[in-house]
Amino acid sequence: MTRPRPDDAPGDRPGDQPGDRPAGRVGASGTVRLRGSGEAAVRVPRYAPEWLRLREGADARARARDPLGPLRARVSMPPGRADGLVVHDLGCGTGSMGRWLAPLLDGPQHWVLHDRDPYLLHFAAAASPRSAADGSRVTVETRRSDIAHLTPDSLAGASLVTASALLDVLTADEAGTLAAACAGAGCPALLTLSVTGRVELGPSHPLDGEITEAFNDHQRRSGLLGPDAVAVVAEAFAGHGATVRTHPSPWRLGPGEAALTAQWLRGWVGAAVEQRPALRERADRYLTERLAACAAGELRVVVRHSDLLALCRPTGAAS
Template identity: 75%
Template sequence: MIPGAGPVGRPGERSSGRPDEGPCAEGGADRATVRLRENGPDDPPRYAPEWLRLREGADAAARAHELLDPLRVRLAEPLARPDGMVVHDVGCGTGSMGRWLAPLLDGAQHWILYDRDPYLLHFAAAGAPHSAADGSRITVETRRGDIARLTPDALEGASLVTASALLDVLTAEEAGALAAACAGAGCPALLTLSVAGRVDLTPAHPLDAELTEAFNDHQRRDGLLGPDAATVAADAFTAHGATVRLHPSPWLLGPADAALTAQWLRGWVGAAVEQRPELRERADRYLTERLAACAAGELRVVVHHHDLLALCRPNGGAS
């Protein structure tokens, strides 16, 4: 699952865009490059690697480095595995979380990458880093699966659970199960880039607030957490005795990010219109204006997210 700050923010919503479109080409919001078409109704959603590569730099710049020091302290505790860390990366997509985090941590690491899509797992394994911050070896294995399979037994021996842009496409029950699994295994969790439900566009436009509200409603459809994800997950981890830290991790998009901004705009507006079809006529004009400003280097966007670090009590942790 790779939504979060992505154009649509949920699996199974929208087909990929045309590959020959320019980064700021005018067009409908249905052209967001979010996922590949499925072969059939039972196939898992397939997110386009092009979109994931497009957002990887902005994701890396946004993630909260302030959470790394307390995480390093925990990972260096005496109870840590002598043969190195075992990191479970849930909903790994093309592996951007590992490419960001693994080289920032010392020590040997074995990453277990989970995703529903074997196509993305291939990219994740092929692009995995080989060396930790201190030159120690990094190894990788892949497992096809999703959040429903992440149990305390599955996490036995885990040093850390990570995910990026995942929490907002979970239900409260799924977020609770994730917290329970981490608590049961006594391992910390670093869960980054959950949408916060706020965007700031410069220059401002009268329709910004209405589109934001519609998009947030779209994110909450079918019981998904959407912009409530970080708060709900924090409460779930706290209920299991974890120490939880939340930190802002906004995308800061300017003229140098025109390709990403244009794709984000198409998906953001498209989801808002899908939620409130009566917005379509005004939203089409809005999108045309915003894409023109993007192409001219005149648009700046802040997409707000939260990163969450949950330090669960070691060894399962009841007090």
């Protein structure tokens, strides 16, 4: 639910990816438990692991480090819990959020990976990290689930909820469901890499602004929050009494990320044209020029994102 749909070119659907390739080896030993949601078989959207791997390094470099201090203070040594942290990763994709965050936190951890796609859950479980920052053990289980059905009971016992590139593909109702579930469970949430609607390309081009506007409109189709997501989600959490902090987390793409930049460009322009078909002829020329500049190492792109840390009141705290 956080990735480019398989029948769309990968646009600015920042997934939750750190590192140039998944840490760990497929098939490495570890504790992996698979759980189904009990729902009837449905056709599940499938997102390309290749795209998620391609963007993993850029995502890792972009994620803000500032939230880690308050987050560590909140989740370190939970009272009455000897078995360490329990982290729920929503819309986990291939599991890059865990590969990025688990090695930055001390103590034993158990990650519960949520996604609608069992294919991606398999990748996430197989390439999950095995140790925390201090060498403690990290274990993982997977759950097929949908954020629309998230409840405080779903997060019972959670120390932390994480997600990456999730908020912009939520509706306002789903944002409210997420905030209510975290608040009801009394756990903090670290929600990274949400688009803000701002893209900067260098050298500039007269069509940059129009493509950006059309893409942002595409992000908001069918009631999705798109670039408005961070503000809406922050308000939803604040309405439950959470302390909310946001931090910039921009992608900065240069010659070293040419493959990622080219894929992103195709998806970005493609979504804009889908939203405004009248752009097609000019956009085709624009894309050709931009791809040529990318291949020549002459293009720089900054895609603005924001990370959100919501510190919900612990269960039983005084209001």
